[in-house]
Every structure is written in structure tokens, then in C-alpha cells.
Amino acid sequence: MNQPVFIEQLTPDGEVLHRTKVTHLPARIGRAYDNEVILDDPHTAAHHAQVELNQLDELIISDLGSYNGLALGKNRERFFVVDGDHIYRLGHTHLRIRTADYPVAAEVSDSTNHHWEGWLPAFTGLLLLLTSGLLSTWLADLNQGTLSKYLLELVSVFGFAIGWSGVWALFSRLFNGHARFGRHLFIVSAGLAFLELWEHGSGLLAYAMSWESLQTFSSHPMIFICAVVLYFHFITAGNKQPKRLQLVLAAIAILGSAIAMTKEYQASNHLAGELYMSKIYPPAVRISRDHSLEEFMTDMEALKEKVDSARKTEPKE
Known part of the structure; x- marks a missing residue:
């Protein structure tokens, strides 16, 4: 040989x-x-x-x-x-x-940002949590609550993010040899910030543009945001099959949305999570055109005819 x-x-x-x-x-x-x-x-x-x-x-x-x-x-x-x-x-x-003469592939470019390690992503993540947590509490605070209320909200959010990041850091340490706690903390912090941004932004945009579906189906984009967060957690933990991971998480997100709509339909005979827009903002926010009283009454007459027709066709209980 x-x-x-x-x-x-x-x-x-x-x-x-x-x-x-x-x-x-x-x-x-x-x-x-x-x-x-x-x-x-x-x-x-x-x-x-x-x-x-x-x-x-x-x-x-x-x-x-x-x-x-x-x-x-x-x-x-x-x-x-x-x-x-x-x-x-x-x-x-x-x-x-x-x-020994087997030709190996060319060197792969190192796209890892080695500067994005340790305390820098962790500090950035905590800053994101602090900003989004304070903003969310302030927007929901109608009675001008005390400082202790704000601190309690921040402590609960910080505790969840740090515990979640710790679990993923342990998982990364076992399977990749590197904990990368800071990156995991930044990922979960960015995910929570995007969830808060979508929760408030979708309601505001739905009210401003009269796009009710943005608010009545608002839970489904949240499911996909969670799937994206899980994707970056797995990649940071050392997953080397990104395409397969994307397909799996997309399938799980679609299945989760389907289950959510099924539960809503069983409970209320509607696919939407909310029947009406529950968040009302100042009239100055409105961008879509106003509807006249005549248009409103016309819609009510059409709805009345539909309801009366349904009552006549349905058997009496």
C-alpha cells in the first residue's frame, strides 16, 4: 500500500x-x-x-x-x-x-462575528429588554402606577430572559463546546422586543388604516416570530443543517397557527382570535377616510336583512 x-x-x-x-x-x-x-x-x-x-x-x-x-x-x-x-x-x-490523496474542499470563509461575544450582546440584550419593558408598561399604565410596579415588571421580564438564555447556553455548551450566553440573551431579548413592537404596532396600524385583520389575527405573526427566535437559538447552539431547521420550524409554526384557528373556530365559529378591534386610539391617528352616517345606515340595513333571513331559515329551538 x-x-x-x-x-x-x-x-x-x-x-x-x-x-x-x-x-x-x-x-x-x-x-x-x-x-x-x-x-x-x-x-x-x-x-x-x-x-x-x-x-x-x-x-x-x-x-x-x-x-x-x-x-x-x-x-x-x-x-x-x-x-x-x-x-x-x-x-x-x-x-x-x-x-491520503482525497481532494478536500476549499477553505470556508469564516463569517462568524467573533467581536459579538460575551458582555457586548448581553448588555445590548438587557438594554433592549429595559427599553421595551418600560415602554410596554408605560403604554398599558392608565392609572400612573408607582415605581414598584415598573420594577416588578422589569424583574419578571429579566428573570425570564436570563433563565431562558441560561438553558440555551447549557445546551450550546453540551453540543457545541461554547456557551455563548450573551448571544442567547440578545436573541431572546430581540424576540421579546419584536413581540412587544408587533403587539402595539399592529393595533395602531390596524386602527389607523382600518385593517382589522392585523389585530384580529395578530397571534399568528407572533407564532412565526417565536419560530425565528428558536431558529437563531439553534444556529447559535451549533446546528449545522440550517435548511432542514428552517423547514421544520416553518412547519411547526404553520401547524401552530392552524391549531390556534381551529380552537378559535370551535369556541366562537370564527377563525379570528378577536371578533372586533379591541384597542382604540385617538381619532388623530386615523389615516383611512371617514365613513358617512348614510354609509353606516346602509351597512346596518344590509346586516339586518341578513340576520332576518337567517332567523327565518333556521329551525326554531
């Missing part, structure tokens, strides 16, 4: 768990301790497979008579000619075999 062979054990997603350098062939693979590559998989045999050169000087991996055999995708054969891009399955173990 002119060059060493590297046998890699992979996760189901293709991540390398362990890489073994083999300098002589044949090299056996299995659970027995006299193998060149030792597996910790009860679904593999003591001597499961072997990497060797065939008569054509081709590198092959062959089955040694194991019960579960050797597979490439859905194909199960006694042996395969090795391709560095193929992943072979032995029991529940995924293997990839490459030689």
Missing part, C-alpha cells in the same frame, strides 16, 4: 465522530479488540468487515459473513469498491473510507 487509508465513523447526519489511520491492509472492522477499527455497536459482528485491495489493485470494503451485512444506501452487497464520497452502513454504524 503506497499511502495510508482513513476510516471515518460518522453520525447519521454525516458528521465525523472518529477517524482512524490505517497504514497496512487488510484492515478489519468490528467489535473484537484485535480489529484495526473497533466499533461500539451491538448490531455489528466481532469481525464484521474488512478493507483490502482486490486483484485489480482497487480498494474495497467486504463483508466477513456478518448477520446484518454491509450496505450502501438501500443496496446490500458482499463487497463494494470504495468511493471517498460514499457512506457505508454496518449495523447502526456509518463509515466513510478515504485515502
